Amino acid sequence: MTKFTELNLNPKVLKAIEEAGYETPTPIQEGAIPPALEGRDVLGIAQTGTGKTASFTLPMITMLARGRARARMPRSLVLCPTRELAAQVAENFDTYSKHLKLTKALLIGGVSFKEQDALIDRGVDVLIATPGRLLDHFERGKLLLTGVQIMVVDEADRMLDMGFIPDIERIFSLTPFTRQTLFFSATMASEIERITDTFLSAPARVEVARQATASETIEQGVIMFKGGRRDREASQKRNVLRALIDSEGEKCTNAIIFCNRKTDVDICAKSLKKYGYDAAAIHGDLDQSQRTKTLDGFRDGSLRLLVASDVAARGLDVPSVSHVINFDVPGHPEDYVHRIGRTGRAGREGKAITICSGRDEKALDAIEKLIQKEIPRLENPLKDEPKAEAPKPEKKPKPVEAKTTEGKKTDSKRSDRTKDKEPRGRGRREDRGPAVVGMGDHLPSFIALSFDERRTG
Numbered sequence: 001m002t003k004f005t006e007l008n009l010n011p012k013v014l015k016a017i018e019e020a021g022y023e024t025p026t027p028i029q030e031g032a033i034p035p036a037l038e039g040r041d042v043l044g045i046a047q048t049g050t051g052k053t054a055s056f057t058l059p060m061i062t063m064l065a066r067g068r069a070r071a072r073m074p075r076s077l078v079l080c081p082t083r084e085l086a087a088q089v090a091e092n093f094d095t096y097s098k099h100l101k102l103t104k105a106l107l108i109g110g111v112s113f114k115e116q117d118a119l120i121d122r123g124v125d126v127l128i129a130t131p132g133r134l135l136d137h138f139e140r141g142k143l144l145l146t147g148v149q150i151m152v153v154d155e156a157d158r159m160l161d162m163g164f165i166p167d168i169e170r171i172f173s174l175t176p177f178t179r180q181t182l183f184f185s186a187t188m189a190s191e192i193e194r195i196t197d198t199f200l201s202a203p204a205r206v207e208v209a210r211q212a213t214a215s216e217t218i219e220q221g222v223i224m225f226k227g228g229r230r231d232r233e234a235s236q237k238r239n240v241l242r243a244l245i246d247s248e249g250e251k252c253t254n255a256i257i258f259c260n261r262k263t264d265v266d267i268c269a270k271s272l273k274k275y276g277y278d279a280a281a282i283h284g285d286l287d288q289s290q291r292t293k294t295l296d297g298f299r300d301g302s303l304r305l306l307v308a309s310d311v312a313a314r315g316l317d318v319p320s321v322s323h324v325i326n327f328d329v330p331g332h333p334e335d336y337v338h339r340i341g342r343t344g345r346a347g348r349e350g351k352a353i354t355i356c357s358g359r360d361e362k363a364l365d366a367i368e369k370l371i372q373k374e375i376p377r378l379e380n381p382l383k384d385e386p387k388a389e390a391p392k393p394e395k396k397p398k399p400v401e402a403k404t405t406e407g408k409k410t411d412s413k414r415s416d417r418t419k420d421k422e423p424r425g426r427g428r429r430e431d432r433g434p435a436v437v438g439m440g441d442h443l444p445s446f447i448a449l450s451f452d453e454r455r456t457g
Contacts, residue, residue, distance in 0.1 A: 007033050010062040012099035017058070020095055026051035027208040033059050035204035036182060043196055043203040044184040047215060047341060050208060053317070056152050056182045057092045063150065064125050065100055072120055073147035074105070074127035077175070079168065081158040083108040083130060083288060084295065088317045089154065090128050102126060107133045110288025117142050131159070131167035138174065145174040156185035156192050157334065165191060172199045187334050214337055214352075214371055218344035221378040222354045222364065233357070234264075238271050240355055241327055243381035245277065245305070248323065248351075254298065255323035257307045258339050260331060268327055269307040279305035310335055319345050326354035329363045333370040353378065 003024055004017050025033065028046040036042050036059035046052055060076055069075050080086040090106045097104075105119040107129035113136075120127075120143055127134075137143040151172075153159070159168055181200050185192055196203065214220065225240055227233030245252060259265045262283040269281035280294045280303055297303035299318050310330070321343045330336050336354075343350025354375070356364050368374055 002030050007058075008037055008062075009033070009058055010065050010100070012065070013058060013061050013096055016096045016098055026055075028052055028206060029055040029058070031206035031208060032056065032182070032204075035206075036060075036180075037062060039063075039180055041181045041200045041203035042183065043200060043205045044182070045186070045188060045205070045207040046184070047186055047337065052154070052184050053089055053092050054096070056154070056184065057089065057096055060126070060150055060152070060182075061093065061097045061100060061102065064102055067125075069103060069123035069125045070147060071123045072142065073144045074120075074124045075147060076126050076150040076152070077134075077145065077148045077171075078126065078128045078152040078154060079131055079134070079159075079171065080128065080154050081130065081162050081164060083110065083291070085155060086128050086130055087292070091317075093126055093128070104128060107137060108288070109133050110291075113137070113140070113142075131164045131171060134171065135167060145171070146176060148175045148179050150180045150182065151175055152182045152184070154184050156183060156195070157187045157189060158338070160189055160191055161332065161335075165195065168195065169199075186338065214340055215344045215350075217347060217349050218340055219349070219351045220340065220354075220375050221352070222356050222375045223378050223380055225355050225357045225380065227357060234267075237327070237355060237357065238268065240380065240382055241268070241325065242272070242275060242277070244325065244353060244355070247381040251322065251351075253320070253322045254301070254304050254318075255306070255325055256321060256339075256342050257305060257325045257327050258330070259307065259309060260328040262309050264328065265307050265309050272305060272307070277305055278303060279307055281307045283309040310339070317345075318342070320348065321345070322350065324350070324352040326352070329354055329356050329360035329367070331363060333363075333367045336367045337371065 004014055004022065007025065007030075009017075028044055028050045032042050032044050032055040036056065042056075044052060044055060056078075064075060067075065078086075078089055080089060086106060086108050090104060093102070093104050102125040103119075103123065104126040105116060105124040105128070107116050107127065109130065109132065116133075116137065120137065134143070138145065153168065156168075159165060181203075183196055183200060183203070223240065223244065225237060227236045241257070245255070257268065257279075259268055262285055265281045265283045269279050272279035280297065282291055282294050286294075294303065294306070298306045307327075324340045324343045326336070326339060330339060340350075340352035343352060354364070364375070
């Protein structure tokens, strides 16, 4: 088995790896690091949770160990689709470069431009950014990309899903043609292949697993949920979620619960907290400081349940997540792989459970076709699963009984005939005064006059 000491990495990088507790590289690291150190372009395809981040940070740090950055001209650039993934990459650089004097800057939304400008002005060896914030700095004239020697695109397929491909192409055009490009993706859509054909030069292709496959260490299951009335279905589904968490018991040390919509993330998190569960929400509309605080709590174990949108499906590196629960079936089959990849990382065992309602069965079929296996069906933890309410049979009205003045009963028909003969309202018609005369009953005299008579008279 290959060890990190055999990969020609910088001795100070090897020391940091050893202190982090790693001895042997993962397959993607073993395949990508050697050609990267040779200066070749690399196209890495691997499922999430396989150590892709270290497969480009380690060779980058080794190659950047010599040299010095100039003001506003970073020596390397790492593009990430989300703030969380960018922050994770920055943490990796801090871990593996702690024995080297390398500088870095993190350009993400939710942080003031002034602080980021100050870092860029001093010069950085590594610039880690989301595409939008990077272009904001460039358009303000605060950043030059002509000094980029190494460019990394991480989670390229997620970039495609989020609509960043035009930004990526523009950023490529702003960097030198002689740069080295390291390109990583979990899947290879046709649009991704077009970009790699355009911007990568004879890349070393490293593919360590079949595209869009889930780790074998993850136990998968799906609960087929049939709600009752449509207006109660969401509430009943949250009942199933709570029963599921309870049924897992102590085995569920922590869990990420994924919802498709941001509003559902908030509702689900509030519902769990209402019933006494330790839960918090994270999605793109929250303030960056709040997102960071929530993620830190989940990482250090002070928060048990993290209710998230797909913004956390990539880049959330918590090695010991015991469960992933899909409260909603993801609309894109690839997102299922990325979501459940948050558990079962680094060879650990994990469990992924999906709650599937009737309207989501087509999306579930698409997922099973993508991963090329049937997901086992699990028993609903709620024994008294809600069923759709059957329409109640119409009851025939009973005949209404009426009483005569002598106290004897008569049938309703006779009573109705009697009522018709009686005056309605408070009194008879003649008691209400003279009838109101309207246009249909009375014609004013001036209307009867001819036009000439009205003009002269």
